[in-house]
Structure formats: C-alpha cells, structure tokens
Amino acid sequence: MSKPTNSTHFERAARRVAEGADHHAEAAAIVAEMTLAEKLGCLDGDTIAWPGLIDMGSGGYHRHTWPAARVERLGVPGLDFSDGPRGCVIAPATVFPVSMARAASFDPDLERRVGDAIGAELRASGATYTGAVCMNLLRHPAWGRAQETYGEDPHHVGEMAAAFTAGLQQHVMACMKHFALNSMENARFKVDVTADERALHEVYLPHFRRVVEAGVASVMSAYNSLNGEWCGENRTLLIEILREEWGFDGFVTSDFIAGLRDPVKSVGAGLNIEMPFRQQRALALGDALESGALDSADVEARATETIATFLRFAYVYDRQPSKTVVACTQHRALAREAAVASMVLLCNEGPLLPLERTGLAKVAVLGRLADIPNLGDNGSSSVLQPEVVTPLAGIRAALRGIEVVHSESDATIARDADLVLVVVGYTAEHEGEYIGQSGMSDFGALLPPGDHPELGLPKDFAPPPTDGAAARPVGSIGTTEGGDRRSLRLPPEDEALIAAAAAVSDRVVVAVMGGSAVVMPWLGDVAAVLMLWYPGMEGGHALADVLLGAEPGGRLPFAVPVDERDLVAFDPDATTATYGLLHGQWWLDHQGVAAQRPFGYGLGYTTFAIASAERVGATLRVVVRNTGGRAGSTVLQVYGSVPDSEYERPPQRLIGFRRVEAPRGAVTEVEIPLDFAQLDVRVEGKWLRENTAPRWRVALHAGDPGLVGA
Numbered sequence: 001m002s003k004p005t006n007s008t009h010f011e012r013a014a015r016r017v018a019e020g021a022d023h024h025a026e027a028a029a030i031v032a033e034m035t036l037a038e039k040l041g042c043l044d045g046d047t048i049a050w051p052g053l054i055d056m057g058s059g060g061y062h063r064h065t066w067p068a069a070r071v072e073r074l075g076v077p078g079l080d081f082s083d084g085p086r087g088c089v090i091a092p093a094t095v096f097p098v099s100m101a102r103a104a105s106f107d108p109d110l111e112r113r114v115g116d117a118i119g120a121e122l123r124a125s126g127a128t129y130t131g132a133v134c135m136n137l138l139r140h141p142a143w144g145r146a147q148e149t150y151g152e153d154p155h156h157v158g159e160m161a162a163a164f165t166a167g168l169q170q171h172v173m174a175c176m177k178h179f180a181l182n183s184m185e186n187a188r189f190k191v192d193v194t195a196d197e198r199a200l201h202e203v204y205l206p207h208f209r210r211v212v213e214a215g216v217a218s219v220m221s222a223y224n225s226l227n228g229e230w231c232g233e234n235r236t237l238l239i240e241i242l243r244e245e246w247g248f249d250g251f252v253t254s255d256f257i258a259g260l261r262d263p264v265k266s267v268g269a270g271l272n273i274e275m276p277f278r279q280q281r282a283l284a285l286g287d288a289l290e291s292g293a294l295d296s297a298d299v300e301a302r303a304t305e306t307i308a309t310f311l312r313f314a315y316v317y318d319r320q321p322s323k324t325v326v327a328c329t330q331h332r333a334l335a336r337e338a339a340v341a342s343m344v345l346l347c348n349e350g351p352l353l354p355l356e357r358t359g360l361a362k363v364a365v366l367g368r369l370a371d372i373p374n375l376g377d378n379g380s381s382s383v384l385q386p387e388v389v390t391p392l393a394g395i396r397a398a399l400r401g402i403e404v405v406h407s408e409s410d411a412t413i414a415r416d417a418d419l420v421l422v423v424v425g426y427t428a429e430h431e432g433e434y435i436g437q438s439g440m441s442d443f444g445a446l447l448p449p450g451d452h453p454e455l456g457l458p459k460d461f462a463p464p465p466t467d468g469a470a471a472r473p474v475g476s477i478g479t480t481e482g483g484d485r486r487s488l489r490l491p492p493e494d495e496a497l498i499a500a501a502a503a504v505s506d507r508v509v510v511a512v513m514g515g516s517a518v519v520m521p522w523l524g525d526v527a528a529v530l531m532l533w534y535p536g537m538e539g540g541h542a543l544a545d546v547l548l549g550a551e552p553g554g555r556l557p558f559a560v561p562v563d564e565r566d567l568v569a570f571d572p573d574a575t576t577a578t579y580g581l582l583h584g585q586w587w588l589d590h591q592g593v594a595a596q597r598p599f600g601y602g603l604g605y606t607t608f609a610i611a612s613a614e615r616v617g618a619t620l621r622v623v624v625r626n627t628g629g630r631a632g633s634t635v636l637q638v639y640g641s642v643p644d645s646e647y648e649r650p651p652q653r654l655i656g657f658r659r660v661e662a663p664r665g666a667v668t669e670v671e672i673p674l675d676f677a678q679l680d681v682r683v684e685g686k687w688l689r690e691n692t693a694p695r696w697r698v699a700l701h702a703g704d705p706g707l708v709g710a
Contacts, residue, residue: 008075009033010307014314027308030074031300040285042069042303043267046078049277049448050457053257055464056276062091062384063464065127066276068253069306076307077128077317079173081276083380084132085148086536088121091384094331094537098376099134099164100515101342101533103150104554104602106635107659108163114338115167115174117331123171124321131220132168133176133211134381135161136183137204138516138558139583140570142485144185144431147376147515147534151557152584153599154203155654155678158210165216171321173313176211177220178255180204180237181579184224185434186483186572189258192225195579198647200226201682203581205241212246217309219252221259221271232259238270251306256380258446264288268295272302282455283448327386332538339542344531344554345603346520352507352527354549354605355419362403364417365392366501367424367494369513370406374425376515376534377432377482385537391423391511394540398548409493411500420505421547424494425513425532426485432515434483484572488519488564498522511543517560520596531556553659555602555635555701559585559595566593585702586650599654600701606632608660611667613698613707620672622698626662633661638672639697639706640679642690647681652702655679672698 007015013026031039045052046067052060061083070078083089086096096102096114105111115132122130134148135157150157161176168174181193181204195204208219219242222231231237232254242248251272253259260266263280274281288294325331345353365371373388389397396404407413414420448455489495490512499522501508508526512518513534523529530552535542546552561567568583582590585599595601606628613622622636638656642649656672679694680687699706 010075010077010310014311017311017314023308023311024304026311027304030076030307031303033074034071034303038071038073039299039303040281041071042306043272043285043299044068044274044278044281045276046070047277049279049455050450051461052277053447058464060464061380062089064090065125068273068275076310079129079310080127081129081131082122082125082127084118084122084130085134085381086376087118087383088125088127088326089381089383090125090127092327092386093121093125093383094118094327094335095375095383095385095388096335097339097342097536097539098147098515098534099150100147100557101535101554102338103156103160103557104344104531104533105338105341105659106156106555106657107341107553108159110338110341111160112163112167113334115164116170117167117334119168119171120321121326121331123316123319124323124325127172128316129173129175129218130168131175131177131380133161133165133174133216134178135176135207135211136178136181137207139183139579140567141488141517141558142570142572143183143516144434144482144484145377145379147431148381152559153557153654154206155675156557156657158207159657161207161211162214165211165214169215169217169313171319172316173217173309175218175220175253176208176216178222179208179219179231179242180222181226182222182224184484184570184572184574184577187574188223191574192228192576193579194227194576197685198682199579199581202680204579206678209246212242212248217250217313219248219250221252221254223255223258230261232271233262233266233269235269243270249312250309258443260446264294267302268298272306278455279448280446335536336538336542336545339535339539340545340550341553342533342535343542343546343552344556345552346529346531346597346601347523348603349527352509353547355547357399357548360399360402360418362405362417363395363399363419363421364414365395365404365406366408366411366414366420366422366497368408369425369427370421370423374427374513374534375536376428378428379433379482381433388537389540391421391532391540391543394542394544395421395547397541398544409497411497411504414501415504417505418507420501420508422498422501422508422510423513423532424490424497424510425518426515429481430491431485432482434481486572488517488561490518495522498526502526509547517558519561519564523596549605551605551632552602553604553633555600556597557599559588559599559702560597561588562594562596566591581648582650586653589651595703598701598703600635600637601703602635602701604632604634606630606664608634608662608700610636610698610700610707613709615674615696615709618674618676620656620674620696620698621669622672623667623669624660624662625667626664629664631661631663633659634700635659636670636672637699637701638674639699639702640674640676641695641697642679642692643695644692645690649681652697653678655696
C-alpha cells in the first residue's frame with residue numbers, strides 16, 4: 001500500500017511508531033520542528049480563558065469538547081476533552097450507575113464493558129480524551145464525591161479502575177484522577193494533606209500505580225496540596241514518583257481552572273498541560289523563559305511527553321463510531337445489567353425477597369425519591385440523559401395489572417399493601433462536587449485580566465446560546481449545595497418515613513439512594529434493605545428486576561459503621577489534614593469495633609459455602625459450593641496479614657477477589673490471583689517484605705471467618 005504524499009508530520013510519525021519506531025524519539029523530532037509559540041501552546045488549553053468561562057458556565061461543558069495541545073501546522077491533533085465517570089457528559093448519552101455502585105459489583109470484566117461503552121459514546125461525540133477514571137481512595141464516606149470513585153480499599157479500587165481504563169482506551173485516551181490524596185470536597189482548594197512515606201505509598205498511591213502499569217494515557221493532578229506543595233506543581237508526585245519510580249509514559253494535566261498556583265514552577269515539576277484554558281501559563285511562561293526563571297529544556301520535555309502519548313494512541317484519532325451508539329439499546333441494556341449487579345442486599349428477613357408476582361395485589365411505594373430522576377451530583381460527572389426510569393416507573397412497568405400506589409410521605413396508604421417499598425436517600429443537594437464557600441478567595445488571581453488583549457474578553461464577544469437541557473452547566477459547578485456530608489444518617493424525614501412504614505407493615509423493603517455509606521439504626525426494623533445507589537437511567541427497571549428475582553450482585557466497597565463516630569475523624573472545613581495508615585474497615589478492625597455491615601458484605605438469593613482453598617504460588621485455588629435453592633453469585637475475597645509484624649499495619653487487607661456464579665447445588669473451583677505486594681511496607685524509599693510468611697484468609701466478607709492458610 002503506497003503512503004500518501006500529502007500527510008502531516010504527525011501522521012508520518014504515527015505510521016513509523018505503528019511500525020515499531022520509538023514514540024519518544026518521533027515526538028522529539030516533531031517538537032524540534034516547532035516554533036517557540038507552538039511549544040508553549042502545547043502547555044495549556046486552546047480556549048481563551050474568559051470566553052471559555054462564560055461558555056462553560058452557560059452549559060458548554062455538556063455541548064462540546066475542550067481542546068488542548070493542537071499544532072495545526074504540523075498536524076498534531078491535540079486532545080479533545082470530555083468527562084465521563086458515569087457516561088459521556090456531552091448530552092444526551094447513556095447514564096450508567098455511578099462508579100461507587102459499579103464498584104459494588106466486584107466485577108472488573110463488567111467494568112471493562114462499561115468503559116468500552118462510555119468510551120465509544122465519548123469518541124462518537126468528538127472526544128479523544130476523558131477524565132473518567134476518578135479513583136481517589138474513600139478515606140471517609142462523608143466525602144462529597146465518593147460516588148465518583150470505587151471505595152476504601154486500594155487493591156479493589158486499582159483493579160476496578162484498571163478495567164475501566166482498558167475499556168475506555170479502546171476508543172479514547174483515559175485520564176486517572178485526582179493525583180493525589182483528594183478525598184474531601186468542601187476544602188479541596190485550600191487543604192494541605194500531610195501523609196508520611198508509609199501512608200502515602202502503602203495506602204493512597206497503590207491503586208494509581210496499578211493503573212499506570214495498566215497503560216493509562218494521562219494523569220490529572222489534584223487541587224489540594226500534599227506535604228506543603230500544591231499537587232499541580234509537586235515534583236515529588238509528578239516526576240519522582242510518577243515518572244522516575246513508576247515509569248509513567250503519558251502526560252499530566254491540571255484539574256480545571258484552579259489547578260495551578262505557580263505556572264512556572266509547574267512546568268519544571270512535571271505538569272504537561274494547564275486545562276482547559278489559555279490562562280496562567282499563557283501569561284507567565286514567555287517572560288519566564290526570557291528571564292531565565294524557566295528552562296527551555298523543561299518546556300521541550302513537557303511538549304515531547306505529550307506528543308509522544310498522542311503518537312502512542314494515534315489509533316484514537318482514526319476511529320470514530322457512529323453517533324448511533326450514543327444511548328443505543330445495547331448500552332441501555334448494559335446500564336440496566338450494571339445496576340442489577342451493583343445493588344447490595346443488606347438484610348432480607350423471611351426471606352421476603354425475591355417476590356412472587358402471584359402473591360401481589362397491591363404495592364405501596366413511599367418517598368419523594370421514588371418518582372424523580374436521581375442520577376447523582378450535578379458536577380463535572382453529570383450526564384444529560386434522554387430519559388430516566390425512576391423506581392416508581394420501573395415498578396409500575398413490571399407490575400402491570402397490579403395496583404401500585406404512591407405517596408411521598410403518607411405511610412397510611414401501605415396498611416393493606418402486600419409489599420411496601422420505601423425509597424429514601426440523598427440527592428445532589430446533599431452530596432457531590434462543590435464550589436461554594438470553598439476557600440478560593442484568590443480565584444480571580446488565577447485568571448488573566450478581563451481586558452487582556454489576547455486572553456481577556458473580546459469586545460465583540462457574544463455569549464453562546466443556551467437551551468433548557470444544556471443550561472444545567474458544568475454542570476453546575478455550584479448550582480446546588482452538594483459538597484461533603486455533615487452526617488452519615490439519612491435526613492430525619494426519611495428515617496421518620498421508614499418508621500411509619502414499619503409501624504403499618506411487616507413487609508417493608510427500603511431502597512437507599514446515595515453515593516457511599518449510610519448509618520442505618522433502623523436496619524433491624526424492616527424486612528429488607530437494598531443499597532440502590534444512584535443507579536443510572538435504567539435504575540427503575542433494574543430495581544424491579546431485583547425485587548422480582550434477578551439476584552442483587554453487589555457487595556459493599558466500604559464498611560458501614562454502627563455509628564459514624566466509630567470512623568476516623570473527618571472535617572469538611574479543614575485547612576490541614578493528616579492521613580494515616582488506617583481508615584474504614586482497617587480502622588474498625590484495629591479498634592476492635594464491629595461494623596454494622598463490613599467491607600465486602602452483601603446477600604444474594606442463594607447461599608454459598610467455601611469448601612476448600614489451596615495456595616499455589618501467587619494463586620489461591622478455591623472450591624465453593626452453592627448451598628441454596630437457586631442459581632446465584634457470590635464474591636470470594638482474600639485477605640492478607642503478616643503475623644507478628646514489626647510494623648504497624650492494618651490487621652487485614654484485601655489481596656485478591658473473584659466474582660463467582662454457579663447453578664443450584666454446583667461445586668465450582670476458581671483461581672484467585674493474589675497481590676502480596678499489598679502487604680509490603682515502605683521504609684526509607686524502598687519496599688520491604690518481611691521474612692514472616694504472610695497469612696491468607698478466603699471469606700465472603702471482611703467479617704467472615706472463612707478459611708485461613710499460609
């Protein structure tokens with residue numbers, strides 16, 4: 001096949017890379033052809049700051065992508081950013097259950113398929129790059145953006161995020177975020193997080209390293225500072241750890257708009273692109289080069305790293321699915337499947353569930369959230385959808401011919417009902433991404449002057465038109481309260497509604513909507529409780545599926561305490577915070593305090609027993625029996641420990657897991673890869689593995705005795 005003669009510098013280099021040439025060398029050659037202005041243009045977004053801010057605030061986040069690092073003269077395509085933790089944010093698109101819900105599936109293969117679907121919709125909508133891989137550790141469940149990540153355990157978070165990345169990168173370059181220790185929302189622009197070497201490397205970074213090793217294209221730095229340095233200009237994080245120790249081969253972007261405080265320092269510290277505007281760097285870098293405050297070698301290094309990544313992912317630019325994939329039937333079916341697999345059954349007395357349709361004449365549905373779309377927060381992860389199946393709509397669709405009544409607050413309608421479904425929980429008003437009074441008093445200082453001749457607001461600028469849907473912006477940044485939760489309890493009116501329902505019926509199912517742990521003092525007062533999460537646009541159908549026999553596949557990706565005071569301290573308004581070795585289930589274990597529901601807990605519609613387990617190298621062979629009366633699934637979890645360790649450490653930590661499906665009565669043998677590196681300790685810049693043989697325990701949740709071996 002003959003090569004075209006009119007191809008660009010980038011296209012010719014991409015072909016050579018595809019044939020085996022080194023992408024770094026090819027990128028360096030392209031950068032050598034650039035003018036200084038073109039090199040500097042690779043270090044920030046391509047959108048002028050002030051028009052971009054107005055566009056974003058009027059719904060542009062949901063209308064189009066955000067470009068950066070494009071060099072037209074040389075054919076460098078740059079990137080086109082769109083977000084996507086629960087779906088492509090360019091409207092309308094398929095809305096999947098939030099990441100925390102999908103984490104509960106403990107099913108990396110399902111998460112890869114979800115990533116593939118979201119990636120296809122992103123690329124079909126014009127994106128080549130996405131910030132969809134949100135994977136900060138859930139240090140405390142009150143964190144407002146808990147719904148965007150995968151839970152409290154580093155091994156579990158890393159495996160789920162790596163699978164999601166693999167799916168996305170069939171279509172777009174993926175960015176993992178927020179690097180690092182970004183686990184609180186209200187104070188994210190001002191808080192300095194202190195973490196010593198062990199806490200940093202053993203707890204808050206292993207999952208990021210896992211996704212680097214999986215080949216992620218990009219990293220987004222966090223807003224907060226770590227050990228006294230803002231993450232967007234933290235050389236320890238961005239060069240010493242990320243590139244030199246882990247061998248990261250991609251580019252680093254800032255978090256949007258307020259991700260830098262020192263644009264010159266950030267270049268030398270390893271941050272490639274300031275996103276999404278021509279902003280601080282556009283003002284400062286030219287003068288810094290002239291004065292010698294900025295080394296031109298650092299400029300060229302950052303541009304080369306970025307272009308090398310574009311060359312490595314050149315296939316992204318050549319493949320663009322048809323727009324018909326967006327919100328297609330197959331993706332909606334996958335969203336429904338993911339919602340079923342994500343739901344966690346926390347109790348089931350009787351058992352009440354699953355229901356027999358023939359025994360139902362009247363069903364009462366209670367709660368305001370039963371009949372409103374409730375997909376998660378209105379921040380950067382929000383997705384504008386073509387339609388939403390609410391819990392009430394899903395129940396009515398599944399129970400045609402059966403009386404279904406609804407009230408937001410009147411439990412008396414349930415007196416003669418065969419089933420009472422109470423839908424309670426949170427909305428974007430209670431938790432989510434937050435601007436508000438968040439410590440950004442210096443926000444204006446991070447923007448160019450409004451009258452700047454190149455970066456300010458043009459005199460003839462006309463604001464972009466808005467439409468009703470897209471005007472729910474950046475969503476929103478700041479249009480609802482959101483932020484961190486001040487309590488892990490449900491709103492008082494929800495608890496009162498549950499009590500009222502329990503007073504008139506012993507057939508009450510409570511479905512809880514939300515992004516992380518909910519303290520449930522009422523859990524023993526009702527027959528069944530389902531963690532519904534923010535279940536996506538097909539969530540109502542999925543809920544009906546589960547009630548009528550589709551097994552809820554979820555297991556908790558965090559511990560639910562009896563009392564929130566049992567957890568580590570959490571201050572949403574902090575200016576400083578210290579992160580230690582213990583949190584969540586680890587903290588409860590260390591304190592000898594039982595969880596109300598431990599990490600990994602969840603019931604199905606059948607039961608399983610672990611018959612035997614044998615370690616063969618770094619694999620555990622487990623024989624498990626379905627001891628119940630129907631086909632079903634469970635999640636085998638392997639916890640590791642080091643007896644008589646010389647070091648403080650969690651009493652146990654997850655080192656492997658495997659989802660298992662089995663017919664009634666079946667005996668199944670499965671192999672679970674074990675990650676014993678999770679038990680290593682970090683001492684003076686090196687990893688140490690103690691001579692003591694580690695102990696393993698395979699169990700159905702963190703509180704299950706299971707089977708123990710070494």
